[in-house]
Amino acid sequence: MSLVTPYKKVQRLVRRILAPDLSVRLGVENPDFLGMLADRRCDGQSDMKEKGRGDVSHGSRVRSQFSGSSVLITGCSGFLGKALLEKILRCCPEVETVYVLLRSNTKNGSAAQRRLQEEIFPSSCFNQLRRVRPESLSKCRAVQGDVCLPRFGMSEEDFMLVKEHVNYVFHCAATINFNEHLKTAFKINVDSMIHLVDICKSIKKLEALIHVSTAYVNAPVRANHVIPEEFRSVPADYWQLKSRVDKMSREEVSAMTEEILESSGHWPNSYCLTKCIGELVLRDLGESLPYLIVRPTIVTCAYKEPEPGWIDTLVGPTGLVLAVAGRSSLKIVNIGSSGRNPIPWKFMLEAMPGYYHRHPTDKSRGPIFFRSSTVYRLLDLLLHQLPAVAHDVVSRLKGGKADAARTMKKIKDALGVLKYFTMNEWFFESENMYTVLKAMSWEDMYFFDFDVRSIIWDVYFTIWSHGMKVFLLKEGPVYYDTSKRSRL
Known part of the structure; x- marks a missing residue:
């Protein structure tokens, strides 16, 4: 029996029970809906005890590995970085210290800490953490730095702290602007990887390095091809290409960008090319490191955690630490749904316009497809x-x-x-993702589930629509009887 079969049966059963209008029956008309979606968040120990399963935290390998450990995270000002930081603090309360690399406009280290307190923590991403474990926020220490600089521009004191105490490194920092100037994209997505490898080689007790890349390092591969969880080569010598871009002025690079993207392998933009080269740098320079490359496809809103529908930008690495903590042979994991739970366009075409028809925003009528x-x-x-x-x-x-x-x-x-x-259209192989899932205990699945087969897409698109309205437009959790149509 196919692994996907039980999930398909559950999805069909849910739709049959909730028919005929799934998005209405499951939508935000029900004030308890979002709370029910989040009932598996790891603070719900009392619920698990009531069900006779006791405290599940003792059987979690991931939590035990993070116990007493220190973590370095880059890119915490971004969507994935915030979600990762919140997840570690909430679900791994025994973690020793989380070092958060942040840029600052001054040379005073306190400026980075102030940015952490005033820009990162106030995010609605941390609402649940503030309710259940507010003391965990004190475990964060801001480290002033810039991934574009050697040794990330850290002070000698901060570098020694990282060198002596850090066990796990999560590299989420990147430019996600698809049309970023090629020179800037190389600096952020490629140079940062060179500096990261140097730092990780100096860390004395490094257990794992997790690099968040993108599945679209395979963007030039067209439809009808299964994209494996392997490194993708660049036709040109990427070191020569980097040297060429470094020596050119910004004006010269701008004039040559299309030619460079085409001659390097028919890349659609600077983002995909430089993320691919960043992976190759890690492969070639970090061969001795216990690393894992995580390749998400399209990153949208949160399904359940930290808040259903949470999103803070117009654009689940934690559990994967299992794959590298024991020096596993896994090096690349695609995180996508095309293989086991593909997204039919009809769900988006029906769910999102339907939501905005019932809950129009104050500023627009919502999307029309x-x-x-x-x-x-x-x-x-x-x-x-x-x-x-x-x-x-x-x-x-x-x-x-x-x-x-x-x-x-x-x-x-x-x-x-x-x-x-x-x-x-792309079809991303995801066997390594399921290899990791099979290795996880029931307790780890409770805390760190990232199985895309469990997502019911028409429900998800309703959550996404709600999240854009609440977290981006700041219009609050508006219900059916209080929404008002905007008029031109």
């Missing part, structure tokens, strides 16, 4: 481009600021960047 590109372009012209031009004309006549057309162009350019990924 079209199967015809001609209809889309016509409505884009009539509803977006022409009104923006008219707005700018009126604003200029009144002596005001005219930037609506420029804003619409930025939005259109952003959609154009995503077109490559939404109009192509």
Whole structure:
């Protein structure tokens, strides 16, 4: 029997029970819905004891490995970095210290700590942690630094702390701007990996290095190809390519970007190319290190934790530490659903517009999906481009600021960047992910479940829609009877 079969049966059963309108029956009309989704968060020990299973924390290998250990995390100002930091603090309360690398505009180390307190911790990502384990926040120590600099620009004191005490390193820092200037992308995604390897080689008690990459290091591979969990080569010598980019001015690189991307392997953008080269740097320079590369596909909102629907940007590594803590042979793990739980487009086409029809935002009517590109372009012209031009004309006549057309162009350019990924199809092999899942105990699955087969997609898209409204637009958990339609 296929591993996916039980999950498919459960999904069909849920839909049958909740039919005919799943998104309404499961949607935020039910005030307890989001709480029910989050009932498996690891603070629910009392619930587990009531079910006769006792305290599950004692059987968790991951929690025991983090007990008394220190962790270094880069990229905590980003979406994945925040989620990872919150997860470790909430589900691994015995962790000794979490060092958070943050940039600062001053040379005073306290500035990084102030940024941690004023920019990172206030995020709604930490709402649950503040309720159940507020004391865990005191285990964080900000380390001032910049991943683009040798030794991450850390002070001698901070570097010695990392060298002597850190056991686990999670590298989440990266530029995720698909159209980042190629010179900047090399500096952040490639140079940082060189510096990271040097730092990890000096750490005395390193147990594991987890590098968060992207499944789209295989972007040039087209449909009908199974993409394995292996390193992808770059046709050109990547060291020569890096040296060439380093020696050129920003203007020269800008003029040559398309030619460089094409000659290096038909890359769609600077992000995919430099993330691929970053992996190769880790492979070649970090051969002696206990590392694992995690390749998520498209990162959207949280399904259950830290809060259902949580998202803080318009764009589950912890459990994977099992794969490398024992010097496993696994080196790359694809985290994607295409192999075992693919996403049918119809769920997005039905769930998201349906949600915004019942819960329109104060600022817009929500997304509308079209199967015809001609209809889309016509409505884009009539509803977006022409009104923006008219707005700018009126604003200029009144002596005001005219930037609506420029804003619409930025939005259109952003959609154009995503077109490559939404109009192509990839099938990512994920056998290593299931190898890790099979090695996990029941207790670890309770705390650190990342099995994509359990996701019910039409439910997820409803959660995503709710999350964008609550966490990005800041309109609060609005229910059916209190929503108001916006009027043009």
